[in-house]
Amino acid sequence: MTESYDIVFAVNYYAPYVSGLTEVVRIVAEESARAGRSVLVVAGQHDASLPRREVLGGVDVIRTPVVARIGKGLISPSFVSTAIRYGRRAGLVNLHMPMLEAGPIAVGVGRTPVVSTYQCDIALPPGLFNRIQMTAMDASSRLAFRASEVIVPSSLDYATHSRLAAAMPSHKLVAIAPPTHTFAHVAETFRETAGLHVGFLGRLVEEKGLESLVEGFRQLDDPEARLLIAGDYLKVAGGSVVERVRRQMGDDTRIRLLGFLPDGQLPHFYSSLDVFALPSVNSFEAFGIVQVEAMKAGVPSLASDLPGVRTPVEATGFGRIVPRNQPDAIAAALRDLQQNPPDRVAGAAATNADYSLEQTVALYLSMFDSVSRQAQP
Known part of the structure; x- marks a missing residue:
């Protein structure tokens, strides 16, 4: 040095x-x-x-x-x-x-x-x-x-x-x-069924709005749908909300808590998703790096209507913006993205051009x- x-x-x-x-x-x-x-x-x-x-x-x-x-x-x-x-x-x-x-x-x-x-x-x-x-x-x-x-x-x-x-x-x-980062499409090793696969990646903390995401996802009727929640909840500054998330999950066997994912697993995680969710609830979230990385990999984003968080979706049109802390709106947006999926190739190209x-x-x-x-x- x-x-x-x-x-x-x-x-x-x-x-x-x-x-x-x-x-x-x-x-x-x-x-x-x-x-x-x-x-x-x-x-x-x-x-x-x-x-x-x-x-x-x-x-x-x-x-x-x-x-x-x-x-x-x-x-x-x-x-x-x-x-x-x-x-x-x-x-x-x-x-x-x-x-x-x-x-x-x-x-x-x-x-x-x-x-x-x-x-x-x-x-x-x-x-x-x-x-x-x-x-x-x-x-x-x-x-x-x-x-x-x-x-x-x-x-x-x-x-x-x-x-x-x-x-x-x-x-x-x-x-x-x-x-x-930009990740290539690789083996969909986290995909379990042909149903809608929704993913979250990040620390399991208060500001991420995970309880609203879980509640919104549980409104979907599709037994083949999956919600994959990845991210650290063991070594989190200030403590995690993993127990609250588990309570919200209840007996829904379609939801997975994956824990921390090493970098080598991220391309497989993104490649396995149909929607990436960033349901943040306060201004401690200002952008969402993982949201943009998913979009660059061809996965549309469901983002909260928060300053900065909504910006990538507004700039590219690749996803949906929902009010924060509203599970019903999350459920409606997930159904919309399932029934009217956006062009993944065009969405990825637009996101890579901007970010x-x-x-x-x-x-x-x-x-x-x-x-x-x-x-x-």
Whole structure:
């Protein structure tokens, strides 16, 4: 590891932890390294068994010790100072938010240009302590925005509807969709019958709206229909809702809880589906990487009518948009997609045109180079 980097990324959780936010950081960091930039990721050591320093995918990684946790939040006393130390000598610093430490880091790196990738508003359950957390997080985000050269939301739709929209001046906004992979059609190893196969992939957490999806699916009469729910529910920051999902499943034997799927299984999972469902219920979901990857594989999406989440379906017409938390609407949309399936080839082509990995990486690298050059004499 060196003392000076072209790009320093700061994020609370990093690989091997898997979430939409961490995957954005990982892919952009690795692609930046592949393009010849020297890259460092500073993150919390969310798992004590992980090394404090290592190289992953061509990226230097420093993990700072975690002394406590508050919900999904990590308390790592040396995180801010470590990010500032390396950030002051970097070509630029890319913060991935929401992150409580974003404001202090953005100010602390001094003259180093800051890019704030704002992935979503934080949304916590009701309660005084959670309100205090959200207030502190939003204040930190506003401070980071003021110190940033560029603010990167996943879409202008999300930015303009964000709780912090007023803190994001339009001249700083550069909307860049999160990076997504394209998977070829392979053996449909998760397919069990000729009936409608609906899939979900992601962490089994409150904001994903899985109980509404299960309730909506159970309204379908087809005994050959299947609902495949894939994703981690054992190592989830803040805890999973798997037991609530199981209760909602009841005695319906058509529903499968698949657990965590390794990357090598994802092409088979997408290839087995007729519909991908993203029934998110709050603004903590801002895009849905897995939704777009399914669409790129030729699977139409059933997405909640949330800012950012609805954007890929609106842009391509490949799927249906439903009100959030409405199982009846989910059931109706699933029946519609079963009876009137969209053109999968055309849908995949449209999605790949709008959301190619190459386009996302090129936009990030161009923006990074432009911002970094502004700091030079």
